[in-house]
Amino acid sequence: MLHNRIHRITLAIILPSILIIACSSNKAVRHSNATVAKRSNIAVVIDSRNDIKNVVLTRFMAKGYNVKAFNASDLFSIDNIFDIKDFKKMSYRAPIDNSLLSMEKTYNNIYKLHLYNYEINKAELLREMSTKWDVQYLVILDLKNWEDTSWARIIDLRSLDVVLIENYPTAYRDTVETVVDHFITSMSKK
Amino acid sequence: MNRIKGICISLFLCCVLSAAAQAAPTMAFGYLANKSDELNFEYLETIFPNSFANSIKNLFNIKVIKPLSVNERLKKKGLSLQKDYRPHELPELTENIGSDFFIFGNFTPYPDNRIKIVLNLYQRSSGRVFTFTNLGRMETEIFKLVDRITMILINFMGEEQYYRTGIIRSGSRLAILTNLDGDELNALYAPFMKKGYRIAAFQGNSLYNIVSGDMINRFEYISTRENSFAMITDLNKVRFLHGTWAGRRYEGKVAGVKRIFTRYDTAFIDTKNDMLNRLYSAYNRDIDYLIIIGFNKKHKRAWMRSIDIKNRDLMWMQSDIRGSGPGEIGKKLIERMSMKIEAPLKVK
Numbered sequence: 288m289l290h291n292r293i294h295r296i297t298l299a300i301i302l303p304s305i306l307i308i309a310c311s312s313n314k315a316v317r318h319s320n321a322t323v324a325k326r327s328n329i330a331v332v333i334d335s336r337n338d339i340k341n342v343v344l345t346r347f348m349a350k351g352y353n354v355k356a357f358n359a360s361d362l363f364s365i366d367n368i369f370d371i372k373d374f375k376k377m378s379y380r381a382p383i384d385n386s387l388l389s390m391e392k393t394y395n396n397i398y399k400l401h402l403y404n405y406e407i408n409k410a411e412l413l414r415e416m417s418t419k420w421d422v423q424y425l426v427i428l429d430l431k432n433w434e435d436t437s438w439a440r441i442i443d444l445r446s447l448d449v450v451l452i453e454n455y456p457t458a459y460r461d462t463v464e465t466v467v468d469h470f471i472t473s474m475s476k477k
Numbered sequence: 478m479n480r481i482k483g484i485c486i487s488l489f490l491c492c493v494l495s496a497a498a499q500a501a502p503t504m505a506f507g508y509l510a511n512k513s514d515e516l517n518f519e520y521l522e523t524i525f526p527n528s529f530a531n532s533i534k535n536l537f538n539i540k541v542i543k544p545l546s547v548n549e550r551l552k553k554k555g556l557s558l559q560k561d562y563r564p565h566e567l568p569e570l571t572e573n574i575g576s577d578f579f580i581f582g583n584f585t586p587y588p589d590n591r592i593k594i595v596l597n598l599y600q601r602s603s604g605r606v607f608t609f610t611n612l613g614r615m616e617t618e619i620f621k622l623v624d625r626i627t628m629i630l631i632n633f634m635g636e637e638q639y640y641r642t643g644i645i646r647s648g649s650r651l652a653i654l655t656n657l658d659g660d661e662l663n664a665l666y667a668p669f670m671k672k673g674y675r676i677a678a679f680q681g682n683s684l685y686n687i688v689s690g691d692m693i694n695r696f697e698y699i700s701t702r703e704n705s706f707a708m709i710t711d712l713n714k715v716r717f718l719h720g721t722w723a724g725r726r727y728e729g730k731v732a733g734v735k736r737i738f739t740r741y742d743t744a745f746i747d748t749k750n751d752m753l754n755r756l757y758s759a760y761n762r763d764i765d766y767l768i769i770i771g772f773n774k775k776h777k778r779a780w781m782r783s784i785d786i787k788n789r790d791l792m793w794m795q796s797d798i799r800g801s802g803p804g805e806i807g808k809k810l811i812e813r814m815s816m817k818i819e820a821p822l823k824v825k
Contacts, residue, residue, distance in 0.1 A: 316663055316804070318670040334684050392710050395695040396741040396749070402654075402688065403752045409682055410759035427684055429659055438660040442678040447760055448650075449676040452663040 314436045314456045321450040323424050323474040325351035332427045346467040355422050417444035433459050439470045505542040505574045506530050507581030510560040532627040565711030567599040577601050590615050610703040638796040645814040649765040652679035656693040658686035665803040672811050677760050693771040699782050704791040750789050779806050
């Protein structure tokens with residue numbers, strides 16, 4: 288009887304643990320096409336409080352990277368940039384008798400062009416970062432709490448290629464410093 | 478008593494038969510117009526559609542109506558089957574024929590034994606037209622050519638609405654437009670990068686994605702020069718009121734609306750190609766394919782469209798791609814994109 292109880296309790300502890308580990312391992316993803324060498328000129332994009340931003344930038348500087356003064360969250364983290372979301376609110380009166388008069392196609396096409404244009408503008412801005420400010424790599428970081436996934440993406444601004452992606456399931460003992468250090472180690476090896 | 482029983486059985490059989498007849502969709506075939514000056518090829522105008530109809534009938538539970546019968550049906554309504562139709566004429570035409578689908582198109586024979594076939598498939602329930610162009614060998618045995626085209630039609634009419642004209646090889650540079658961001662976008666990129674595809678920092682250069690699930694669906698319909706999957710609009714039905722009350726300001730507004738329609742509807746392909754040229758230049762003139770992937774709310778189902786940036790043409794279209802998440806869906810896409818185009822069907 289006691290043996291059965293212990294058996295059940297053990298299962299109750301082990302099974303959820305296995306599930307958590309399995310879920311976490313599913314989220315971990317990494318691929319790198321390039322090594323970001325120390326002393327490279329980088330710009331870091333992160334959307335968080337200024338004190339956290341400072342911690343993050345300090346870790347990169349401490350590891351020997353030339354961090355360019357670029358308050359990227361102003362440029363890249365605003366989710367309503369260019370007011371694209373406003374297009375969602377555009378409306379028109381659809382004809383009752385004949386759907387062929389619908390302006391849906393026209394509005395959809397305007398939206399498509401607007402979005403392509405937005406991506407072109409961003410590419411031009413990235414090019415400017417590379418040529419005018421001599422930034423070689425753009426590091427995009429999103430730091431998440433335990434049980435969630437922190438992630439990083441690095442873009443080579445000369446080729447405009449994504450050269451590194453990593454999803455890192457934040458561990459219970461992780462801090463801002465350890466997560467950033469993890470990504471720094473990751474980007475310095477292929 | 479027996480008489481009543483007989484009537485009941487007859488009625489029941491009638492219902493069953495009519496239900497069965499309703500279940501099978503009807504596909505009407507128009508002509509495949511000869512676009513060349515060679516009159517010797519005119520006989521193919523009906524032979525091609527008849528052959529497509531036979532092939533499809535052999536493979537599907539579908540009721541086909543060949544051009545001759547279509548013409549007869551139209552004659553009863555004082556109309557006749559034309560060699561060409563403009564998209565906005567199709568809803569009324571299919572209603573007059575009484576079919577769920579209508580297929581028509583044209584062909585152009587080329588020197589060195591090649592032939593270009595353009596087919597338009599209109600689906601009445603969705604009001605969408607799928608147009609594709611196939612340039613290939615004019616087979617000495619016509620059934621091979623018919624099989625090639627039938628294969629495209631069959632693939633498109635399946636749940637996946639699958640259409641592909643070529644292979645996307647490893648090493649190609651892809652610009653991916655999607656409604657994912659953050660770790661999920663990374664999960665989508667990962668299988669492509671692992672297989673040697675280069676991912677342009679298109680969308681991936683931001684922390685957040687401004688494209689929501691609703692917004693990406695606007696990209697589901699796509700028009701390019703040779704191939705397209707588009708909704709129909711009829712600008713001839715737009716009526717602008719005129720009168721003595723209409724002054725210069727009103728006329729200016731009307732002209733503005735007309736310009737909008739031209740730029741974003743009737744001549745949208747030109748407008749879009751200009752934009753794609755700019756996009757190509759902005760990314761170092763080094764993008765091979767623009768891949769648009771729309772995920773559903775749970776991100777476990779997706780559709781995709783791909784444009785070959787070099788020739789600005791739709792080269793791959795697929796719906797109903799399922800997987801446990803973006804990573805698995807990405808893997809499925811890679812499997813499909815590197816797969817050889819299937820051999821022509823062997824008609825049973």
